[in-house]
Every structure is written in C-alpha cells, then in structure tokens.
Amino acid sequence: MTQSLEAKSGIDEKAELDSIMKVIDNETKMFFAGNVEGWRSSWSHKDYTSQAWNNEDGTADIANGWDAINKQGSDWIEKYYKNGENVIHPDYKRADINVHFFSDKHAILSWKQYNADKDKKYFRISGESRIMEKETDGWKIVNVTGLWGIEPKISVDSLPANLH
Numbered sequence: 001m002t003q004s005l006e007a008k009s010g011i012d013e014k015a016e017l018d019s020i021m022k023v024i025d026n027e028t029k030m031f032f033a034g035n036v037e038g039w040r041s042s043w044s045h046k047d048y049t050s051q052a053w054n055n056e057d058g059t060a061d062i063a064n065g066w067d068a069i070n071k072q073g074s075d076w077i078e079k080y081y082k083n084g085e086n087v088i089h090p091d092y093k094r095a096d097i098n099v100h101f102f103s104d105k106h107a108i109l110s111w112k113q114y115n116a117d118k119d120k121k122y123f124r125i126s127g128e129s130r131i132m133e134k135e136t137d138g139w140k141i142v143n144v145t146g147l148w149g150i151e152p153k154i155s156v157d158s159l160p161a162n163l164h
C-alpha cells in the first residue's frame with residue numbers, strides 16, 4: 001500500500017492545490033483578457049518551459065523555452081486579443097480536475113475546460129494540462145498543453161452542473 005505525498009512529506013496538498021489553481025486561473029484570465037504582463041506573471045521564465053495548443057484550422061502552436069513562449073504568447077495576445085480590446089473567450093469553466101504531486105515542488109494537473117464564445121452562447125471544449133513548479137515566489141507554470149475541439153461545442157443552457 002502506498003502513502004500519499006501528503007502523508008510522506010507533511011505537505012498540505014489541498015492548500016498547495018488552492019495556490020496552484022490561483023496561478024492557473026490567473027494565467028487563463030490574463031491570456032483571455034489580453035493582459036500580457038498578468039499572463040507572464042504566472043509562468044516560470046526558465047529554458048525548460050514549454051507550451052502547445054492546436055488551432056481550428058488543423059495547425060498547432062508549440063514553443064520551447066521562456067523566450068519562445070513569451071514571444072508566442074505576446075504575439076498571440078497582440079494579434080488576436082488586441083491587448084484586451086477583443087475578448088474572444090469572456091468566460092471559462094472547468095470540470096474533472098485531476099492533480100498529482102510528484103514532490104512538494106512539482107505537480108501535474110489535467111481537466112476538461114469549457115471556453116465561452118464572444119457572445120457567451122456556446123462553449124468550446126478543450127482538454128488541458130499543466131505542469132507546475134514551486135519557485136521561491138510561489139507556484140509557476142512550466143508546461144501548458146491545450147487541445148481544443150475534443151468534443152463538439154455546446155450551448156450555454158447545456159453546460160453540466162458540476163463546473164467550477
């Protein structure tokens with residue numbers, strides 16, 4: 001029988017998860033709101049960070065290392081979100097959040113995310129994962145993977161009740 005990391009190390013996994021989710025929420029909100037500085041604050045600025053997502057046209061955007069992520073994310077925010085003038089996804093909700101702590105400084109999370117369209121009539125569904133690392137100033141994202149269109153979009157009145 002294996003013990004949880006909490007039992008082995010004495011870390012408070014619930015408190016750590018709450019801290020991690022604040023960082024993840026900030027990253028998502030700031031990205032969708034077109035706030036470059038707010039988005040950057042959620043990320044580790046290390047060379048081993050990575051980011052990947054797919055696009056509706058079948059292409060994908062992948063970046064390895066903070067410099068590439070910063071350029072890709074900043075360019076995306078400027079081009080599509082017009083630095084906050086064009087809010088494409090004004091709301092999002094999450095379900096089925098799974099977390100595993102590898103140590104008191106490393107965790108991986110995955111979930112299903114419902115991303116509202118501009119008019120909040122439909123939600124596009126994405127499968128999301130994050131690898132997190134605890135730095136001296138708190139938890140930071142070291143990997144984002146977002147796979148969009150994993151299910152057909154659904155209308156707002158069909159959203160499941162268990163969303164966060």
